[in-house]
Amino acid sequence: MVKEISKNIEDKIMAAAVDEFEEKGFNGARMQQIADKAGINKALVHYYFRSKEKLFEKVFLIVAQRAFKKFATTLNNDGTVFEKIGNFFNMHQDLLWKNRNFPIFFLNEVNRNPNLIKKVFEKAELDSNILGFIEQINDEKAQGKIRTDVEPISLLVNIISLSIFPYIGQPVLTEVMQRLNSDYGTFLQQHRQQLAQFVINSIKA
Amino acid sequence: MVKEISKNIEDKIMAAAVDEFEEKGFNGARMQQIADKAGINKALVHYYFRSKEKLFEKVFLIVAQRAFKKFATTLNNDGTVFEKIGNFFNMHQDLLWKNRNFPIFFLNEVNRNPNLIKKVFEKAELDSNILGFIEQINDEKAQGKIRTDVEPISLLVNIISLSIFPYIGQPVLTEVMQRLNSDYGTFLQQHRQQLAQFVINSIKA
DNA sequence: ATTTGGTTTAACCAATTGGTCAAAAGTAGA
DNA sequence: TCTACTTTTGACCAATTGGTTAAACCAAAT
Numbered sequence A, B: 001m002v003k004e005i006s007k008n009i010e011d012k013i014m015a016a017a018v019d020e021f022e023e024k025g026f027n028g029a030r031m032q033q034i035a036d037k038a039g040i041n042k043a044l045v046h047y048y049f050r051s052k053e054k055l056f057e058k059v060f061l062i063v064a065q066r067a068f069k070k071f072a073t074t075l076n077n078d079g080t081v082f083e084k085i086g087n088f089f090n091m092h093q094d095l096l097w098k099n100r101n102f103p104i105f106f107l108n109e110v111n112r113n114p115n116l117i118k119k120v121f122e123k124a125e126l127d128s129n130i131l132g133f134i135e136q137i138n139d140e141k142a143q144g145k146i147r148t149d150v151e152p153i154s155l156l157v158n159i160i161s162l163s164i165f166p167y168i169g170q171p172v173l174t175e176v177m178q179r180l181n182s183d184y185g186t187f188l189q190q191h192r193q194q195l196a197q198f199v200i201n202s203i204k205a
Numbered sequence C: 001a002t003t004t005g006g007t008t009t010a011a012c013c014a015a016t017t018g019g020t021c022a023a024a025a026g027t028a029g030a
Numbered sequence D: 001t002c003t004a005c006t007t008t009t010g011a012c013c014a015a016t017t018g019g020t021t022a023a024a025c026c027a028a029a030t
Helices: A002-028 A031-038 A042-049 A052-073 A081-098 A102-112 A115-122 A126-142 A152-168 A170-179 A184-203 B002-028 B031-038 B042-049 B052-074 B081-098 B102-112 B115-122 B126-142 B152-168 B170-179 B184-203
Strands: none
Touching: A002 A031, A002 A042, A002 A052, A002 A102, A002 B002, A002 B102, A031 A042, A042 A052, A052 A081, A052 A102, A052 A115, A052 A126, A081 A126, A081 A152, A081 A184, A102 A115, A102 A152, A102 B002, A102 B102, A102 B170, A115 B170, A126 A152, A126 B170, A152 A170, A152 A184, A152 B152, A152 B184, A170 A184, A170 B102, A170 B115, A170 B126, A184 B152, A184 B184, B002 B031, B002 B042, B002 B052, B002 B102, B031 B042, B042 B052, B052 B081, B052 B102, B052 B115, B052 B126, B081 B126, B081 B152, B081 B184, B102 B115, B102 B152, B126 B152, B152 B170, B152 B184, B170 B184
């Protein structure tokens, strides 16, 4: 019971921390703000998490690992490569739309401290999923379904590039769309519809 | 003469500021560090630029506008759309390789303060270049060279996504490549070679 | 009711940091 | 050389901020 309450407060702090860190980044985030958002005293944040860095790392790893896990599973369902690509974009785009400010936060923090990424990968079971997908691509190349000059890893990177960049570049795209008398939201909704076909056109034999 | 020396010191400060801001971001950057890198007293930085924010904005706009201008011109030389795509990737990839940490810095700061982007666009003459390229795409669609279902702006965003993401995602790709017994540098060198063909395959009628 | 343990808080601290200032140093013209 | 000026610096300041602490609080066991 006491443990549950503690757990509850820990969760409230974590949620507040995710909010603050995602919005301001590690350097811009303030422990006082996290405490305020959690509705508690600042000392209590330190009581539960000792330091800003410890809190950050815990928060970051949880959020990142959750994201990577969802990401990995979208590569790991049944179907042909073409079907998987369609499914991936559908799921990934939905995920990104709901967490629009996560990608830039994640990439910026990982860039600031590349060590973070190792810990994320350790628990994300990414390797087997990636390797499985690569193998499948090679199979379908052999079957004549996919162009033989397609390099699996480059294809994977291309897919991820296409999926994530529109969110990372949001402020720029917002401005561009405004100058073209359109708007970001409607553009994105139309843009995401063509992603899978764009990739499939490119690689089909 | 005095003016020249002043200009010289101003430039030294700016160069140091670019370095510091690109590496640490606005929130992580330190005025003292900028002074040290420029080899001068910290008060002198304030003497020339008044405040951290003013210095940052000046530095940011100059660097960003230079980048966007180069970017725009790569769309604005002669040739068919396919040729332009090839040229763009060549030039853009070279540019990015030389400024590997610029994209994540730029996008992160613009995300932190979306107002910055407006000022960048004002002086980058981007609109006419973009509109020209869009028009050309529509022409070649009419001529039967490009698939009719290609949406010009989406194509443009796709191209930029493919070009920039490998640099933004550097730390992640570095880790992935390591796990696949390869390395980031060699991957990138091979990856960039297939970008243009990937896009052209996708859109050719 | 009292004790015991963990939990929560207000007040506080030390370090960092953007920014200021008055004095010193340098420069050019009279 | 002297004067008027700009540039440069060391010392300093006030605000912010991550982190600590001692006391208050509170629930459960004795």
